[in-house]
Amino acid sequence: MQWMTSKALVPARRARRDSCECLVGIGCIAALALASTTAPCASPEPTHPKAPELCSNGNCAPDAAGNRTQVPAGYELVFADEFSGTELDRSLWCTRYVYGGGAPAQVRDPECQRNGDGTADQLNDELQRYVDYNSRGERLHVVADGVLTLRATKTGTRSGSPYEAAMIRSKYLFKPTADTTYFVTARVKLPNVRGTWPALWLNSDRRPDGTLNWPPEIDIFEGALNEKEDTADMLRLGAAVRSTGQTASGQREITFAAPEFNQRWTTYKAGHSLRDRWIETAIEWTIDEVCYFVDGARIMCERYAWRYNTGEPAAPAHLLANLAIGGSWAGRHGIADEKFPTEFQLDYVRVYEKRRR
Numbered sequence: 001m002q003w004m005t006s007k008a009l010v011p012a013r014r015a016r017r018d019s020c021e022c023l024v025g026i027g028c029i030a031a032l033a034l035a036s037t038t039a040p041c042a043s044p045e046p047t048h049p050k051a052p053e054l055c056s057n058g059n060c061a062p063d064a065a066g067n068r069t070q071v072p073a074g075y076e077l078v079f080a081d082e083f084s085g086t087e088l089d090r091s092l093w094c095t096r097y098v099y100g101g102g103a104p105a106q107v108r109d110p111e112c113q114r115n116g117d118g119t120a121d122q123l124n125d126e127l128q129r130y131v132d133y134n135s136r137g138e139r140l141h142v143v144a145d146g147v148l149t150l151r152a153t154k155t156g157t158r159s160g161s162p163y164e165a166a167m168i169r170s171k172y173l174f175k176p177t178a179d180t181t182y183f184v185t186a187r188v189k190l191p192n193v194r195g196t197w198p199a200l201w202l203n204s205d206r207r208p209d210g211t212l213n214w215p216p217e218i219d220i221f222e223g224a225l226n227e228k229e230d231t232a233d234m235l236r237l238g239a240a241v242r243s244t245g246q247t248a249s250g251q252r253e254i255t256f257a258a259p260e261f262n263q264r265w266t267t268y269k270a271g272h273s274l275r276d277r278w279i280e281t282a283i284e285w286t287i288d289e290v291c292y293f294v295d296g297a298r299i300m301c302e303r304y305a306w307r308y309n310t311g312e313p314a315a316p317a318h319l320l321a322n323l324a325i326g327g328s329w330a331g332r333h334g335i336a337d338e339k340f341p342t343e344f345q346l347d348y349v350r351v352y353e354k355r356r357r
C-alpha cells in the first residue's frame with residue numbers, strides 16, 4: 001500500500017506544520033526543535049464582531065422537533081447519530097482509521113477491518129493510540145444522556161504512545177456530484193486542555209480496486225490547543241491542497257473569508273473560548289467548493305475538488321471524529337497531564353443531502 005510505505009502520504013492534517021516550516025524557513029524538524037525560540041506558528045490577527053450569516057436570510061428551516069436549525073433550505077437528512085443510546089452504535093461507526101498497520105482490533109467487525117486493514121491507530125507524530133478499551137479495561141467511547149464522549153487517558157503501555165484515546169470513523173460514505181450537495185453538522189464540546197487535538201474531518205475511503213490515497217481531506221475543524229500559537233478561542237478550518245488535483249492552481253483558493261479568519265494560517269479566532277462549551281460546526285460541500293461554519297456563522301469558503309493528486313476522482317468520504325494527543329503541533333508546548341483523563345464530546349452528527357430537482 002503506497003500509503004503505508006510512503007511517509008510522504010501519511011501525514012494527513014499536516015498543513016499546519018508545513019505552514020510553521022514556511023514561517024521559519026529552516027525545515028520542519030529544525031523549526032519544531034527551535035519552536036520555543038523562533039517565530040510563533042500563528043500570527044496575531046484582529047477580531048471583529050460578526051453576525052451569523054447562514055440563518056439571517058431565511059435559509060433556516062425548523063427541524064423535526066420544531067427547532068430552528070442552521071441547515072439551509074432544500075436539504076434532507078441522510079445520515080445521523082444523535083447518540084441517544086447507551087453505547088456506541090457500531091452499525092454506524094468503526095473505531096480505527098481505514099488504513100492498516102495498527103494493533104489488532106479489540107472489537108472485530110468485518111465492515112471495519114477488511115483485508116487486514118482498518119487497524120491504524122495513530123497518524124503523524126501524535127502520542128496516543130486509538131483503542132476501544134484502554135490498558136485498564138476502561139471503555140473510551142461512552143454514550144450517555146444523548147452524548148458521545150470520546151475519552152483520552154494517560155494509560156498507554158506501548159513505546160512512544162503514553163496516551164490512549166477514542167476515535168470514530170463512519171461506515172456511511174458520501175461525496176458530492178454535479179447534482180448532489182451535502183451539509184454536514186455536529187454539535188461538539190472540546191476539551192480546554194493543553195496538548196489535545198480534537199478534530200472532525202473527512203477522509204477518502206478505499207476505492208473499489210482496493211487502493212487508498214491521500215489527499216483529499218476536509219477538516220471541518222481541528223481544535224489543536226497548545227495555548228501559545230493555537231489558543232482556546234481558535235479553530236483551524238480547511239481542506240488539504242497538495243496539487244492541481246484539488247484546485248486549479250494547486251494552491252488554496254479562498255473565495256470567502258470572514259474577518260475573523262486568518263487566511264495564512266487557516267484559523268478562525270472567535271474572540272471567546274470555544275472550549276468547554278457546546279458549539280455547532282458545519283460545512284456545506286459541493287463538487288467544487290467547501291464552506292465552513294461555526295455556530296451558524298459562515299467563516300470561510302474555498303474551491304475544492306475531491307480528487308487525488310493525480311486528478312482522478314477520489315473514493316467517497318467517511319466522517320471522522322478523534323481526540324489526538326500531543327505531537328509537534330498540539331503538544332509543542334507540553335501536555336497538561338494534570339487535567340487527564342480528558343474528553344471530546346459530540347451531541348450529534350448529521351449529514352444532509354440536497355439533490356438538484
Ligand SMILES: [Ca+2]
Nearest residue numbers: 082146347348
Ligand atoms: Ca444527542
